Amino acid sequence: MVSFISTVPSFVSLIPLPSGSFQTYSTTPHSSPINCKIGADFDGDDRFPRRRLLHCLGATIGMDFIARSSSFVEVANAADLIQRRQRSEFQDKIKGTLFDALKGNPDIVPSVLTFALNDAMTYDKATKSGGPNGSIRFSSEISRPENKELSPALTFLEEVKKEIDSYSKGGPISYADLIQCAAQSAVKSTFLASAIRKCGGNEEKGALLYRAYGSSGQWGLFDRQFGRSDAEQPDPEGRVPLWATSSVQAMKDKFSAVGLGPRQLAVMSAFLGPDQSATEALLASDPEVSPWVQKYQRSRETVSQTDYEVDLITALTKLCSLGQQINYEAYSYPVQKVDLSKLKL
Template sequence: MAVNVDAEYLKEIEKTRRDLRALISSRNCAPIMLRLAWHDAGTYDAKKKTGGPNGSIRFKEELTRPHNKGLEKAVAFCSEFMIKPFLRCYYSSGPDNKRLLFPLMSKFWFLISEEVKAKHPRVSYADLYQLAGVVAVEVTGGPAIPFTPGRKDADSPDDGELPNPNEGASHLRTLFSRMGLSDRDIVALSGGHTLGRAHKERSDFEGPWTQDPLKFDNSYFVELLKGETPGLLQLKTDKALLDDLKFHPFVKLYAKDEDMFFKAYAISHKKLSELGFNPPRRIPSAVTEQTLGIAVAAAVVIFTICYEASRRGK
């Protein structure tokens, strides 16, 4: 279904952004929102022109695939009548109970996004999921990522393999090149693992990649260069960034220079969020319309002055 990106739609996007910012900050769900954006976009095939950030992950067939393991259980278990009592229970619990409830809490990303969608029904799922990823990075201290709205929602699930954490560099390069992404993109986007942690019931792995999994910074690369640290995770796909001669220089660069990482990440994230997406040629805005009105009024005034001056000259 086509998205009409008019001034009203842009206003709705900004309202959605504000709601996402408040929701992600209050519920500490930035890692899950970023994962949602990545998984919806990561099915893109540049040759076939299929998949990509089109909201298809909302379909059960895609949601229940192995790389989304465990998420369908939360969606099936919960309803709008159950989520609010659960959230009240979670946020009123002590630290020990929160640790026990966190694995279940982390599976609520789909319902949480539905909460925002219900307030902004005109915004496409595709735009909503990608905007959630952008906001997740920003509210945790990461770079500002330009966001262009107008993505159409798919009407069926996508096919497309996502990265396998048990594979190495050649697997990463094959998958990301299928999407049309480069070695630099692979390393920069891998730095997004500075947010969040793996959960055994979802991926057979457990633990965070960094000391502070709710802060977006370059510590993923710093920890990677240190080698294995007790309590922190390093998957085969992480170690591949060190072993591969083309990946390794980027790891060293981003570990040394956080500003350089932020700049590279913002570029690569935007590319990922726009795979297969052709933005509207002209996006209107209230500012643009106001500026145009002022320009027209000024032109009328100038024409009138010139006309009167020419009359007097005669």
């Protein structure tokens, strides 16, 4: 590290000179200074302006500080990388737990999807309140008419949470995160099941088909929305429609209120009730929604289902982040330090 004093000469040559009479110094060895009339900014002959010299020293000290602080930046970057790895590993383990749990209870998938939708649909743009904050877990909210069929989903997720919390090194998972991660796993399970059906029920071939043609890479932004905080009380009533009895217009109005349109309404038909076919038949009666319903029905008949899958992932990603402040340090934990003095070489 070069000391800041040793850098002063190089800065001297860069000092801006007054536009009027001044004295300049040559940095060439054995050269004589050019003597000019001294201005009022100087203390005396053959000396630099104090003000400009202080500016020079201040800049030099600042650069010296920046150089010395680079080690702190490196430490901060390393800590950030460690936290990212910890969160990523935790997420991967959560996905495995949820996949196994859903595979053992496939009938719960529709309820898990609606559960995630209803938790998020409490979002209110005007007040910036509600959204996917886990408030649906409160007894007064889960008992509302729009949620009365979703108690099994809550029971299911409570059991999954116990398992996840048992191996979490960075504290218990929030319900807000768990609910949306469960929706992600439920969506993936439906695509995997579709691939298996297209392979005549062969699970191994179906898994290969899904890995080859699925849109797993589209989940990157969804995975970064990890670190939601739980609400401490139920969200206000009257924000979520009773999907089973709502008109298409009422559904469109609600989706529009949270920033989603007819396209997202059509692609999320599986979230609106246990009978997707019946829901889509209703949605197809609306001229705005019908083209999208038909588009996704055709897409599901293809091997890749790309249009349907990509648009569904995009819609769910937007839904799962409505009004949420993500804590990107959540679930990270201090790394145990190694005592080098105890290592045997």
